[in-house]
Amino acid sequence: MKRTYEQLIQHHFADHTQMALLTGPRQVGKTTTSRSIQSKNNTYYFNWDDIEDRERILQGGQTIAAYIDIDRLRDTLPLIIFDEIHKYSQWKSFIKGFYDRYHTQCRILVTGSARLDVFKKGGDSLMGRYFYYRLHPLSVNELLNRAPSDTDIQKPLKIADTKFLNLLNWGGFPEPYLKQEQRFYNRWTRLRKQQLLREDIRELSNIQELGQLELLATLLQHQAGELTSYSTLAKKTRVSVDTIRRWIVTLESLYYCFSIRPWTKNITRSLLKEPKYYLWDWSQCTDKGARNENFIASHLLKAVHYWTDQGLGEYELYFLRDKDKREVDFLVSKNQKPWFMVEVKSSIKEKLSPTLAVFQKQLLLKHVFQVAMDGDYVDQDIFTLDKPTIVPAKTFLSQLV
Structure with a gap:
């Protein structure tokens, strides 16, 4: 399956000399996407989890350069992929040194299943040397096989009902979506969760209470989209509130879940509350309503990340809630x-929520949608509408990414 991100990364290397940092959840397709960017005879792949590759990386950049014969004249510059190198404690120094010495002789792609932007908090030693891209699961628009657009909103396009339902039920990770077989799905999800909550946690953190962490992950799975109570989670897992906060940050950094915070500007009687959490794999939501909401949340997060990474502007995703308990699921800025x-x-038969008009007036919003999951596709650009409207999810999602 050809991913939209292949063309995005190809355009990056055609236009820029900076490295590309490509991150995303386990099994989302980073390796397949990165290896398909250039021809195999001009692409070199180094995986930190491979013992031989790890030895070459530990020997330093000159060993890598000699191994690929970097001084040889070629028709196109070689692409060097460093996969999972964030597990190396000195990875930033290694990448910085390699880039500074060889960036005119090659193109560099760094991929990983943990967030590579977390080092920004402590100062970014790679500043000016990279652009950041976040790879997401499959979405409605991506299944339509459209070329990447230079604009954020695209024209609507019909998706087959079966494709839409399969994406909703099997999730957006390529293997289970393509396989669509229950026994494979059960084994795949169990193994992925084990790798994430056992192997990755052990390698990238000092958390010892893995059983309690797994319990926290299960609790988050069953309350996706609900207002978060850290104290309740702490009581159920028998750890402190501060520990819960740290563990959730770790789960976010490993792409198990993501947070959406409340928008507070320009809201009368705004309610400053904790964030809501959603799963990267929405198929893990057993409740139908929670899965529908997580499905839309994931599409919106993918859109704001993609648009931002593409340089179209700064996009963010929020939810709305005030002290009168009026709430709207999502706001995109x-x-x-x-x-x-x-x-x-x-x-589609549910009445239009009156709360939408209230918040539209307060925020002077241009577009307001009540998205119906079971609505039939309508061939109309809904982003030409300027008042609260009930729209089908198939139309709405086809206009994102």
Whole structure:
């Protein structure tokens, strides 16, 4: 399956000399995507989890350069892929040194199943040397096989009902989506969760209470989209609130879950609350309503990440709630200004929520949608609408990424 991100990374190397940092969850397709960017005879792949590759990396950049014969004249510059190198404690120094010495002789792609942007908090030694890209699971728009657009919103395009339902039920990770077989799905999800909560946690953190961490992951799975109570989670797992916060940050950094925070600007009687958490694999939500909401949340997060990574602006995803307990599921901002709002409903027959008009007036929002999961596709650009409207999910999601 050809991913949208292949063309995005290809355009990156055609236009820029900086490294590309490509991150995303385990099994989302980073290795397949990166290896398909250039021809195999001009692409060199080094995986930290491979013993021989690890030895070469530990010997230093000159060993890597000699191994690929970097001084040889070629028709195109070689692409060097460093996969999972974030597990090396000195990876930033290694990458910085290699880039500074050889960036005119090659193109460099760094991939990983943990967030590579976390080092920004302590100062970014790679500043000016990279652009950051976040690889997400499959989405409605990506299944439509459209070329990447230079604009954020695209024209609507119909997706087959079976493809839409399969994406909702099997999730957006390529293997289970393509296989669509229950026994394979059960084994795949169990193994992925074991690798993430056991192997990755052990390698990238000092957390010892793995059983309690697994319990926390299960609790987050069953309350996806709900307001978070750290104290309740702490009581159920028998650790402190501070520990819960640290563990959730770790789970976020390993792409198990993601957070959405409340928008508080320009909201009368805004309620400063903790974030909501959603799963990267929405198929793990057993409740139908929670899965629908997580499905839309994942599509919106993919969109704001993709648009931002592509340089179209600064996009963020929030939810809305005030002290009168009026709430809307999602708000997307563009360059720090509210842009469009989304409320998720299971049925097209549900009445339009009056809360949408309230928040639209307060925030001066341009577009307001109540997205119905079971609605039939309508061939109309919904981003031409300027009042709260019930729209089918198939139409809405086809206009994102």
